[in-house]
Amino acid sequence: MLMSTIIKDQSRNSYMVRTLIQGQSPCLVEVLRVAEIVAVTDVNVLITGETGTGKELLARTIHQASPRYQQPFVSLNCASLEEDLADSLLFGHCRGAFTDAKRDHDGYVHQAADGTLFLDEVADLPLTTQAKLLRFLESGEYQPLGCGFQRHSTARVLAATNRCLDSAVAAGTFRRDLYYRLNVIPLHLPPLRERRSDIELLAVKFLSSLAQHHGLRCPGLSPNAVQCLQKYDWPGNVRELRNLCERLLILLQGQDVQVENLPPVIRNQHDQKTASAGAGFVLPVNGIDLYQLEQDLIRQALASSSGNQSQAARLLGLTRDTLLYRIKKYGIQDR
Ligand SMILES: Nc1ncnc2c1ncn2[C@@H]1O[C@H](COP(=O)(O)OP(=O)(O)OP(=O)(O)O)[C@@H](O)[C@H]1O
Numbered sequence: 001m002l003m004s005t006i007i008k009d010q011s012r013n014s015y016m017v018r019t020l021i022q023g024q025s026p027c028l029v030e031v032l033r034v035a036e037i038v039a040v041t042d043v044n045v046l047i048t049g050e051t052g053t054g055k056e057l058l059a060r061t062i063h064q065a066s067p068r069y070q071q072p073f074v075s076l077n078c079a080s081l082e083e084d085l086a087d088s089l090l091f092g093h094c095r096g097a098f099t100d101a102k103r104d105h106d107g108y109v110h111q112a113a114d115g116t117l118f119l120d121e122v123a124d125l126p127l128t129t130q131a132k133l134l135r136f137l138e139s140g141e142y143q144p145l146g147c148g149f150q151r152h153s154t155a156r157v158l159a160a161t162n163r164c165l166d167s168a169v170a171a172g173t174f175r176r177d178l179y180y181r182l183n184v185i186p187l188h189l190p191p192l193r194e195r196r197s198d199i200e201l202l203a204v205k206f207l208s209s210l211a212q213h214h215g216l217r218c219p220g221l222s223p224n225a226v227q228c229l230q231k232y233d234w235p236g237n238v239r240e241l242r243n244l245c246e247r248l249l250i251l252l253q254g255q256d257v258q259v260e261n262l263p264p265v266i267r268n269q270h271d272q273k274t275a276s277a278g279a280g281f282v283l284p285v286n287g288i289d290l291y292q293l294e295q296d297l298i299r300q301a302l303a304s305s306s307g308n309q310s311q312a313a314r315l316l317g318l319t320r321d322t323l324l325y326r327i328k329k330y331g332i333q334d335r
């Protein structure tokens with residue numbers, strides 16, 4: 001609904017991309033900046049990121065911000081598809097192509113017409129279908145199963161995966177040439193634990209829009225509850241946060257959320273982090289040089305995570321953005 005009202009004016013693409021995908025952390029804003037640029041082109045985009053980071057939402061947003069926005073957006077989940085089924089779903093089949101093919105069937109490529117075809121979990125596509133997809137991406141040509149003729153389509157392909165395609169290529173389960181073809185513009189959605197500054201903003205937006213949806217009062221979040229949410233690692237990413245907001249809203253019937261209302265798994269992680277943060281450090285009688293100590297700890301964290309800034313940030317209980325800020329502030333070389 002929101003999409004269709006905003007997209008009327010294509011000159012407001014940039015506004016739209018930022019309205020649908022909530023977040024202000026520098027790493028997300030950078031992804032959105034690139035997404036805005038590629039939205040108006042026809043290039044293939046490969047969206048990567050852990051489960052629940054918003055890959056499908058980003059694909060839909062790119063479509064809505066593209067000149068194809070009035071054409072169909074067709075989404076195919078490629079997970080666990082047998083070879084024949086994958087071929088038939090994508091490229092269609094003619095009557096008699098296989099035992100159960102009682103009539104002609106148009107595939108997703110045909111249905112996408114001049115719009116966008118979104119291939120979710122693309123890493124799972126069977127190898128033979130990958131070869132056909134590559135041919136389609138290169139020429140726009142494809143052949144429905146059991147048909148003696150070629151078809152042509154101008155559908156744009158966006159793909160997503162939460163697996164590492166480099167490893168799939170190395171393992172021989174994903175074609176290298178298809179990988180290069182799809183990966184013209186890579187967009188990586190960082191996990192929520194690497195953009196903790198977005199957690200409060202997302203929770204507030206979800207509570208507000210879900211309250212409106214369910215006809216309940218919009219609840220507030222106590223400062224302690226916010227702190228707790230920000231310390232949790234969110235393995236299910238934004239989806240997990242959204243679902244928690246919906247659960248809290250319904251169970252508390254719109255009352256403000258206190259730390260006691262959060263699930264034990266979230267409270268426990270917070271308690272452990274708070275305990276370990278204060279544990280074991282006693283201020284020497286002669287005092288310390290806090291700035292020097294901070295720099296030393298940052299260096300140690302970078303060294304023990306072999307320069308991986310996200311991992312180093314986690315060891316220090318900081319967001320990656322905060323760590324980067326401090327690395328810059330102290331002029332620390334991270335290699
Ligand atoms: N930045 C965001 N702002 C608002 N909502 C978001 C954002 N990111 C994700 N969501 C919401 O989180 C949920 C999960 O997003 P989505 O389905 O796009 O994730 P995904 O990366 O495709 O997950 P999966 O790998 O499991 O398929 C959806 O309800 C989506 O609308």
Ligand SMILES: [Mg+2]
Binds near residue numbers: 055120
């Ligand atoms: Mg998805």
